[in-house]
Amino acid sequence: MRYFVSIGGASGSIYGIRLLQELTKRGHEVYLVVSEGAKKIMQHETTYTCTILNAQADVVYDNDDLCAGPASGSFPLDGMIVIPCSMKTLSAIAHGFGETLTSRAASCCMKEGRKLILVLRETPLDLPGITNMLAAKESGAVILPAMPAFYHKPERIEDLIDFIVGKVFDQLGLQHSLYKRWK
Numbered sequence: 430m431r432y433f434v435s436i437g438g439a440s441g442s443i444y445g446i447r448l449l450q451e452l453t454k455r456g457h458e459v460y461l462v463v464s465e466g467a468k469k470i471m472q473h474e475t476t477y478t479c480t481i482l483n484a485q486a487d488v489v490y491d492n493d494d495l496c497a498g499p500a501s502g503s504f505p506l507d508g509m510i511v512i513p514c515s516m517k518t519l520s521a522i523a524h525g526f527g528e529t530l531t532s533r534a535a536s537c538c539m540k541e542g543r544k545l546i547l548v549l550r551e552t553p554l555d556l557p558g559i560t561n562m563l564a565a566k567e568s569g570a571v572i573l574p575a576m577p578a579f580y581h582k583p584e585r586i587e588d589l590i591d592f593i594v595g596k597v598f599d600q601l602g603l604q605h606s607l608y609k610r611w612k
């Protein structure tokens with residue numbers, strides 16, 4: 430399967446990194462974009478660098494490259510995940526403002542009826558954020574906030590991260606054992 434993973438500039442770059450690792454480990458093709466904001470946050474929050482991530486992805490794009498394949502609806506993709514997704518990028522996606530490759534590719538996924546998963550991270554939420562979530566949902570996106578549960582009895586931060594990555598896998602219809610299901 431071919432997935433477009435966009436790592437955005439919200440806190441929680443590690444969610445995107447873990448998703449990239451888990452998809453490529455299973456042999457899926459991953460097209461990757463890391464926003465400029467995400468690059469700074471990743472450097473602050475993790476020990477990963479873009480060089481490490483780029484080596485794992487099949488193709489890497491700049492977020493301002495609107496000539497890249499995923500900027501066209503004709504580019505074949507099985508799904509797109511923005512993880513983590515900032516409220517700014519949510520707003521662009523909700524309003525069809527395709528000024529970045531991420532927001533343009535998201536619009537293409539929605540118009541072509543492809544799976545688009547937005548792993549939002551913000552708290553508390555303001556009214557524009559809430560209404561933008563509704564608009565994106567109404568346009569076909571999956572709103573999957575980075576809100577880990579505790580019923581699987583997490584013992585390490587990795588367990589919380591993998592819960593969210595597992596939820597993304599669930600939405601993509603991919604089998605996994607990233608978190609322990611209820612019962």
Ligand SMILES: Cc1cc2nc3c(=O)[nH]c(=O)nc-3n(C[C@H](O)[C@H](O)[C@H](O)COP(=O)(O)O)c2cc1C
Binds near residue numbers: 438464467516
């Ligand atoms: C350390 C840091 C953490 C941030 N965390 C968040 C966040 O959790 N959620 C969010 O919506 N924006 C967050 N931001 C703001 C975004 O990075 C900013 O709005 C950026 O323009 C998002 O653009 P992008 O989605 O293209 O990466 C954070 C910024 C910094 C510097």
